Amino acid sequence: MLTYDVIIIGGGPAGLSAANTTSKSGLNTIVLEEHGKIGEPLACGEGISIDKISTLENMPNPEFQLDDNALQLQQHHSFVERIVRAQRFFFGNTGVATSSLNTVTINRPLFDQLMAKNAEKNGALIKLNTAVKGIHRNQGKLELITTQGNFQSKIVIGCDGPASHSVRMMGLSPPSKYVQAVEYKIDGVFTDALDFYFNFNILKMHYGWVFPKKVHTNVGVVVDPASSPMKILNLFTDYLENKDIKNAKIVRKIAGIIPAGGPIPKYYTDNFMAAGDAAGMTNSIFYGGIAISIHSAALAAQIAKDAYETNDFSANFLKQYAELCQQFPYTNPIIQQAHEILYDYFTAEDLDTLGKWFNGWDITEFSKMQKIKIFLKAMTKPKLLRKFNNAKTLAHGFSTSRDWGF
Numbered sequence: 001m002l003t004y005d006v007i008i009i010g011g012g013p014a015g016l017s018a019a020n021t022t023s024k025s026g027l028n029t030i031v032l033e034e035h036g037k038i039g040e041p042l043a044c045g046e047g048i049s050i051d052k053i054s055t056l057e058n059m060p061n062p063e064f065q066l067d068d069n070a071l072q073l074q075q076h077h078s079f080v081e082r083i084v085r086a087q088r089f090f091f092g093n094t095g096v097a098t099s100s101l102n103t104v105t106i107n108r109p110l111f112d113q114l115m116a117k118n119a120e121k122n123g124a125l126i127k128l129n130t131a132v133k134g135i136h137r138n139q140g141k142l143e144l145i146t147t148q149g150n151f152q153s154k155i156v157i158g159c160d161g162p163a164s165h166s167v168r169m170m171g172l173s174p175p176s177k178y179v180q181a182v183e184y185k186i187d188g189v190f191t192d193a194l195d196f197y198f199n200f201n202i203l204k205m206h207y208g209w210v211f212p213k214k215v216h217t218n219v220g221v222v223v224d225p226a227s228s229p230m231k232i233l234n235l236f237t238d239y240l241e242n243k244d245i246k247n248a249k250i251v252r253k254i255a256g257i258i259p260a261g262g263p264i265p266k267y268y269t270d271n272f273m274a275a276g277d278a279a280g281m282t283n284s285i286f287y288g289g290i291a292i293s294i295h296s297a298a299l300a301a302q303i304a305k306d307a308y309e310t311n312d313f314s315a316n317f318l319k320q321y322a323e324l325c326q327q328f329p330y331t332n333p334i335i336q337q338a339h340e341i342l343y344d345y346f347t348a349e350d351l352d353t354l355g356k357w358f359n360g361w362d363i364t365e366f367s368k369m370q371k372i373k374i375f376l377k378a379m380t381k382p383k384l385l386r387k388f389n390n391a392k393t394l395a396h397g398f399s400t401s402r403d404w405g406f
C-alpha cells in the first residue's frame, strides 16, 4: 500500500490546481487520473473570462497579465488562442445586446498539460491510467482501490469531475441537476466576439455558443439531459445566420455533462474534500467551470495544508474549506436563483421582448438611465412587470457569475 500526504482523484483543472498548491507546501502529493493523457478527451468550449482568471493562483503561467497587449499575451501564454474583448447576446429573434469583458479562447488540452507540468515541477506525482474504483476508511486514513494498486492518505481531494464517484463513495450527495453540452469544432473563424444565443424555440430553456479560436470555431449547445443533443446542435447550426458555419468542415465532436444545480449541499467529510465539478461548482448561468475549479481546489489544498499543521483531519476541521468557498461569488445562491428564473420561468416570448429592449445596448454594467428605461418599458407589459423583480435577480446573478467562466 503506497502512502501519500495528499491523494487527488482526477487530473483536470481542479485536481491539477490542488496538486500545485499541496506540492508547493511540501506535502507529498499524488494525482490519480484514469485517462492516459492530461487534457484528453476534451470536453470544453474553451472560453474564459480573464478578469478573474488572471488573478488566480495555479494558472498555467502565473504571470498572466491583463495589461499585456494581444501579441504579448499570445507569445507568453501558448494556451491562449484568441483574445476576445466583446460578447454578443442574441435574445430570441429580436435583438442583440453586447458586453465588453476581457475574455480569451484557449487550447484546453495544452492549458491542462501546462498546469500538470507546474505541479510536477513542485514535486507532485501524476499517475495516469489509474481509475479509482473504491474508497474505504481504515484507522484514520482513506484507502483507495484503483486499477493500478492501492493507495492511502489522511487527506483525499475528490476532483473527479461532473460524474464524481468519489463524492458518492464518501456518502455525500452528488449534484442535483445536470445539463448536457455538445459542440462541433469547425474549420475557419466566423466571428470576432464570443456569441451567446438565448433562443428557447430552438434551445428549449438553454443556450448556444459560437466561440472563435485561432483557426477554428467552437459551436455548441447546452441542452436538457433527456433531449437529443446532436439533433439540437444541428438545428442550431441551421438557424445561425452565417451559412458558412453549417458548411464548414467539422474537425472534432465534443460532448459532456455539466452540473447545473449549484454547489452540492456538503463538499467535505472526515479526511475528504471535493472541488470543481465534483462539488457541483460551476457557473449555472453560462455553465463555465474552469476558473471555479481552479479556485475551489486551491482553497481545498490550502485547508489540507492547515490540517497537517494542526494534525486534525476531521470534518469539523475541514468545514473551514466550505466556509472559505462561501466567501466567493461562485457559491452565492443568487446565481442559482438567476438560473431558475432564466431557464425555468422566462418564456421564448419573454426573451423576444428582452431582445427588443436591449437591442444595441452594451449591458456590461446597466447605467441608471438604462435601468429607468427598462422599468418604464416593463410598465407597458403587465405580464413582464410581474416578472420585473425576477429580472432584477437575473441581472444580479448574471453580473455575479459572469467573471467566473462562460
Ligand SMILES: Cc1cc2nc3c(=O)[nH]c(=O)nc-3n(C[C@H](O)[C@H](O)[C@H](O)COP(=O)(O)OP(=O)(O)OC[C@H]3O[C@@H](n4cnc5c(N)ncnc54)[C@H](O)[C@@H]3O)c2cc1C
Pocket (backbone or CB within 6 Å): 009, 010, 011, 012, 013, 014, 015, 032, 033, 034, 035, 043, 044, 045, 046, 047, 048, 130, 131, 132, 133, 159, 160, 161, 162, 164, 165, 181, 182, 183, 220, 254, 255, 256, 257, 258, 275, 276, 277, 278, 282, 287, 288, 289, 290, 291, 293, 404, 405, 406
Ligand atoms: C462541452 C463543454 C463545454 C464547456 N465549455 C466551457 C467553457 O467554455 N468555459 C469554462 O470555463 N468551462 C466550460 N465547461 C466546463 C469545464 O470544462 C469544467 O467545469 C471543468 O473542466 C471542471 O474541471 P474539473 O477539474 O472539476 O473536472 P474535469 O475537467 O472533468 O476533470 C476531472 C478529471 O477526473 C478524471 N476522473 C474521473 N473519474 C475518475 C476516477 N474514478 N479515477 C481517476 N480519475 C478520474 C477525469 O478523467 C478527468 O480528467 C464546459 C464543459 C463541457 C462539457
